[in-house]
């Protein structure tokens with residue numbers, strides 16, 4: 001049977017597009033509390049943890065993974081990769097920012113296959129270095145999306161073949177800082193469905209009273225509901241392959 005599956009589209013896990021929601025930093029309580037809402041819509045996200053991998057971090061990542069979500073790393077000190085590579089070198093960055101997190105995660109039995117760049121800063125050198133350890137890398141949409149109509153930012157909409165080939169995900173920020181408009185969000189999901197494309201978003205916390213770089217529970221439900229209405233899968237990075 002395997003011999004006839006020669007094209008990647010034969011293995012596509014979806015026909016009406018997919019949304020990859022990603023959440024960064026250390027918003028452990030928010031993420032834990034959002035698990036039932038994701039479950040209600042049979043949806044998964046990817047969570048990227050920065051800082052020391054203490055008990056709270058490990059326990060949260062374990063719980064998210066047990067609930068079908070993907071998890072990834074986001075460095076110890078949230079240091080920009082390209083600048084650090086230039087100033088103190090690739091080896092030093094890996095040894096101080098990445099390996100300590102990876103070591104503890106692996107020791108705890110976590111599958112950490114992905115990485116989110118601090119401040120979305122990346123270049124070809126950092127991608128090459130990170131791809132030695134991680135399957136998918138999350139950065140931002142080239143050129144950013146702040147103040148732009150998400151329905152018209154062509155670079156946001158990627159075919160699954162391109163996603164699997166490049167393995168660098170360009171996320172659009174969601175939150176008041178990014179000037180997110182709910183109507184545009186809905187329109188972006190509809191476009192992904194119509195064109196069978198993958199779109200990626202990033203935010204941080206999920207709460208009733210979100211800060212500027214976080215998302216409200218209401219908006220999260222709006223995304224999950226809109227996706228369900230249009231048959232768009234909401235998946236973690238683990239589910240892209």
Ligand SMILES: [Zn+2]
Pocket residue numbers: 024025050074078118119
């Ligand atoms: Zn961050």
